Amino acid sequence: MVQAYNFLASWQLFPEKCVFQNGIVPKSGNYKIDSVHQGKQLSIANNWVSVTNDAFHTEYTTIPDGILHTYDGQDFADAIQSTITNASSFVTVFSKAGETVLEIIHEILPNGYLKITQKGTTEAKESFANVEVYHKQLSVLPYASSAAGVAIRPTKEGVIKHKALTAMEEQTNMHLDQIKQQIELLARQAQEIQKRRELSLMIYEAALRFKPQIGQVYHLYEDHDGSNALSLISPLDWGGSGRFKQFVASVRLLADHTWVEV
Numbered sequence: 144m145v146q147a148y149n150f151l152a153s154w155q156l157f158p159e160k161c162v163f164q165n166g167i168v169p170k171s172g173n174y175k176i177d178s179v180h181q182g183k184q185l186s187i188a189n190n191w192v193s194v195t196n197d198a199f200h201t202e203y204t205t206i207p208d209g210i211l212h213t214y215d216g217q218d219f220a221d222a223i224q225s226t227i228t229n230a231s232s233f234v235t236v237f238s239k240a241g242e243t244v245l246e247i248i249h250e251i252l253p254n255g256y257l258k259i260t261q262k263g264t265t266e267a268k269e270s271f272a273n274v275e276v277y278h279k280q281l282s283v284l285p286y287a288s289s290a291a292g293v294a295i296r297p298t299k300e301g302v303i304k305h306k307a308l309t310a311m312e313e314q315t316n317m318h319l320d321q322i323k324q325q326i327e328l329l330a331r332q333a334q335e336i337q338k339r340r341e342l343s344l345m346i347y348e349a350a351l352r353f354k355p356q357i358g359q360v361y362h363l364y365e366d367h368d369g370s371n372a373l374s375l376i377s378p379l380d381w382g383g384s385g386r387f388k389q390f391v392a393s394v395r396l397l398a399d400h401t402w403v404e405v
Contacts, residue, residue: 150176150185151177152279153173153280154173156169161273161275161276165271167197169191170192171192174187174259174277175189184207185204185225186202188201188202189202205223208226209225212224220244223237230251245262246262256276256277257279260275261274339397339401342401342402343400349363349370349371350370350371355396357400358396359396361396362375362393363394364385364391365390366388378390392404
C-alpha cells in the first residue's frame with residue numbers, strides 16, 4: 144500500500160482535458176482515493192454532475208494485491224483485481240464470467256495530474272476508452288467524483304454539494320484571476336520603471352550642453368568614442384545620425400526627472 148501513497152487524495156476534474164467515448168459526460172466532479180481497513184484496501188468514491196445538471200455517485204473498495212477477488216453487490220461484474228504497477232500507476236479490472244468488462248488505469252502524470260483511462264465494451268460490443276484528467280485538491284472533501292462505470296445513482300445531496308462547490312470555485316477563481324492580473328500589471332510596471340531607470344542613467348551620463356525641459360522630446364546619440372550625447376536635433380533634421388556614430392533613441396523628460404523612450 145506504500146506505493147499507492149501518491150494516489151491518496153481528493154482530485155478535481157478537468158472537464159476540458161477529458162475525452163469520453165461512452166457513458167455519461169460530466170461537466171464537473173471529484174475523485175477520492177483513500178486507504179481503509181488498516182491500509183489493506185483502497186476505497187474509491189466518485190461524485191460528478193452531468194452536462195444536464197444530474198448528480199451521480201459511485202464507490203467501491205479493492206485490494207491492490209494483484210489477486211482476483213470476488214466482487215459482490217454489482218450486476219455488471221462478479222470479480223475484481225487491482226494491481227499496483229509502480230508508485231505512479233495502478234490498474235483495476237472488473238470481470239464477469241471470466242471476461243473483462245471494465246479496466247480502469249490510474250496514472251500520476253509528470254505534472255502531478257491524475258489521469259484515469261477506462262476501457263470497456265459497449266452494449267453494441269464496441270470497444271471504448273474514456274480518459275479523465277484531475278488535479279489534486281488543496282483541501283479534502285467528504286466525497287469525490289468521476290464518470291466511472293460502476294454503481295451509478297443520482298443523489299439530491301450531490302446536487303446541493305455541487306452547487307455550493309461550483310459557487311465556491313467561481314468566487315475563488317475570480318479572486319485568483321484578479322490577483323494574477325494585478326501581479327502581471329505590477330510586473331509590467333516594474334519592467335517599465337527599470338527600463339526608464341536604465342535609460343535615465345544612460346542620459347545623465349551623456350554629454351549635456353543645455354538644460355532639458357520637462358515634457359520636451361530630445362534625441363540620444365552614440366558618439367564615435369563610445370560616449371553618448373543628448374541633442375535637440377532629430378535624425379530627420381540631420382538627414383541621418385549627423386556628426387554622431389549612430390542614433391540611439393528619441394526620449395522625453397518626465398516630471399520625476401526620469402526619461403522615457405518615445
